[in-house]
Amino acid sequence: MTALSARLPIALTMGEPSGIGPDLILLSWRALKAPFLCVGDPAVLIERSKLLSCPLPSIEIIENPSQAEALFGKAIPVTPIPLPGKVRAGVPNIENTAAVIESLKKAAQWACARQVRALVTAPILKAALREGGFAFAGHTDFLAAQAGGCNPVMILYAQDLCVVPATIHLPLAEVPSALSVPLLLETFCATDQFLRERLAITTPQIAVCGLNPHAGEDGWLGREEQEIIIPAIKAARHKGVSLSQPLAADGIFASNPHQWDAIIGMYHDQVLAPFKALAFDQGVNITANLPFVRTSPDHGTALSLAGTQNIDLRSFLAAFALADRLSA
Numbered sequence: 128m129t130a131l132s133a134r135l136p137i138a139l140t141m142g143e144p145s146g147i148g149p150d151l152i153l154l155s156w157r158a159l160k161a162p163f164l165c166v167g168d169p170a171v172l173i174e175r176s177k178l179l180s181c182p183l184p185s186i187e188i189i190e191n192p193s194q195a196e197a198l199f200g201k202a203i204p205v206t207p208i209p210l211p212g213k214v215r216a217g218v219p220n221i222e223n224t225a226a227v228i229e230s231l232k233k234a235a236q237w238a239c240a241r242q243v244r245a246l247v248t249a250p251i252l253k254a255a256l257r258e259g260g261f262a263f264a265g266h267t268d269f270l271a272a273q274a275g276g277c278n279p280v281m282i283l284y285a286q287d288l289c290v291v292p293a294t295i296h297l298p299l300a301e302v303p304s305a306l307s308v309p310l311l312l313e314t315f316c317a318t319d320q321f322l323r324e325r326l327a328i329t330t331p332q333i334a335v336c337g338l339n340p341h342a343g344e345d346g347w348l349g350r351e352e353q354e355i356i357i358p359a360i361k362a363a364r365h366k367g368v369s370l371s372q373p374l375a376a377d378g379i380f381a382s383n384p385h386q387w388d389a390i391i392g393m394y395h396d397q398v399l400a401p402f403k404a405l406a407f408d409q410g411v412n413i414t415a416n417l418p419f420v421r422t423s424p425d426h427g428t429a430l431s432l433a434g435t436q437n438i439d440l441r442s443f444l445a446a447f448a449l450a451d452r453l454s455a
Contacts, residue, residue, distance in 0.1 A: 144227065145428075149167075150175060150433060150436075153172060188207055189204045267414050270414060279417060290392065293310060294395065302338070331388040332369050333370050336373065338352065339352065412446070420453045
């Protein structure tokens, strides 16, 4: 790590302004252990602090990430992206969609340009953004497009558990046709690379879930294992990736999931449901295969909790700490 990279801040985005994104920043900023800046509307932070009845920290407007380090521990540095519509805790306003997207775009541009060393995103409200013209399934696809169109890999990480869905935000009926040998091969290799380069695991041991119950029962319960998953595993093994044969997902999580450095599933809920059951309060969402580090807390906008102080900060703090560690 060079002296220059050590001074670069971590960029925070507020996410859905009517959700708990502003609350997370206000309630946790003194606990953040590295320089940061927030991209969003400072007026939202001011109003939300009143609703939370918490002392208003000093908010300093900055235009360049290089200004953030001098404010570390003293204030919340904010690069302003004004919201045109009224912001009420718990009540989304579609008038603010374009500005929310612009804040994400600004933070991603800085990350791509190496002006910030990592990006931590607060939860967005996907339905509201799509209603306002957002053409992406979520943060993962949007950030990949901003980075030039790479194929992103979603990784959910806790201290002793790591899961990866090979397909992300797809309707379940579309998953079988979306699976392919090239997709799985890239997912396997990107996961192995992340574990080696970011987590310093010398020889990662990765479990692969089958798509079908009992991993297809040798073709009796589906052919995807024989025709897609196993060929992709063989191709990845030729590249030095240590993978299991397709295993029944219920068996992996029921026995000892912590024996694996990562567990790769074929669809979103196959691995995220057990992950959240086992590690919800510590879970961090990571986007691998980007040219920069991006993390987020493993929960949603929690509209009903915005402005109440009844929120758990642990996942957000874990997301920031992991972004700091991975980008060091």
